[in-house]
Amino acid sequence: MNKIIKADWFGRRVTAILILCLLLCFGQTAIGMEPGAEEDPLKQGVAQYLVGRQLFYNAEGTFAEAKETLLAAKPFFLQLPAGAEQYCWLAKVEFLIAELEEARGDRRSAQQAFTESERWAEQALEANKSSSIAHQLLADAYMRLMDYKSALYTANKGPQALKLLNTAVSLDSKNYPAFISLATYYLNAPAIAGGSLKKGVKALEKALRSTDEHDLFLSNLWLGVAYRKLKKEDKAQGYFLKALAIYPQSPWAKEWMNERK
Numbered sequence: 001m002n003k004i005i006k007a008d009w010f011g012r013r014v015t016a017i018l019i020l021c022l023l024l025c026f027g028q029t030a031i032g033m034e035p036g037a038e039e040d041p042l043k044q045g046v047a048q049y050l051v052g053r054q055l056f057y058n059a060e061g062t063f064a065e066a067k068e069t070l071l072a073a074k075p076f077f078l079q080l081p082a083g084a085e086q087y088c089w090l091a092k093v094e095f096l097i098a099e100l101e102e103a104r105g106d107r108r109s110a111q112q113a114f115t116e117s118e119r120w121a122e123q124a125l126e127a128n129k130s131s132s133i134a135h136q137l138l139a140d141a142y143m144r145l146m147d148y149k150s151a152l153y154t155a156n157k158g159p160q161a162l163k164l165l166n167t168a169v170s171l172d173s174k175n176y177p178a179f180i181s182l183a184t185y186y187l188n189a190p191a192i193a194g195g196s197l198k199k200g201v202k203a204l205e206k207a208l209r210s211t212d213e214h215d216l217f218l219s220n221l222w223l224g225v226a227y228r229k230l231k232k233e234d235k236a237q238g239y240f241l242k243a244l245a246i247y248p249q250s251p252w253a254k255e256w257m258n259e260r261k
Helices: 002-032 041-057 063-078 084-103 107-127 132-145 151-171 176-188 197-207 213-229 233-246 251-257
Strands: none
Touching (some): 041 084, 063 084, 107 132
């Protein structure tokens, strides 16, 4: 009889333990299904942005596919807390969409997107005046909008862009996109406005310290342009080839490399 009672007690205890285990497993599964346990919106937004950038810069998809991917990044960034980080990412998305629209010949849409990028960058800088990225993004928007606005805008924003970029690199010596932007200013601005091929090359050489492939692509691409302006075509071709090694299908690298002078 005692053996039967013990067996019954043991059986009930095993059943209880099994039920408890099942409840714990179910609870963990439920927790894993909660929205907070999913990948955070910043990572998801950045992933979408990087895919869209790759589609565009390496011509791995149509303009429509690249734009759709970039637009899909925006809702994730809009989930971030309001502040400089959110505004900077939204400025980056709009800027890349503007570049895409410009590349396909829709200047009106390009100007609208560059203007949106400018707006987000201004908000980012207002939210964090020590943000190197915010300084850079606002300068980028100013420089690109010069192609769409009046000479008065250029006269006003040109010096501001240069000041913003110098501040950006002084705030963060590893903000390599800021060095690239600074170089494009030096390479394209007239001497009276601070343009200097020598300074442009120097800034790009600093940007080559980056480990980011996109930064390296742009650095090599613009070094090709710089050395072509310096009448050093062989050196220019070498940098264009380095750019193409990163984005083999890049239409800009191919076109610029073939523009021998």
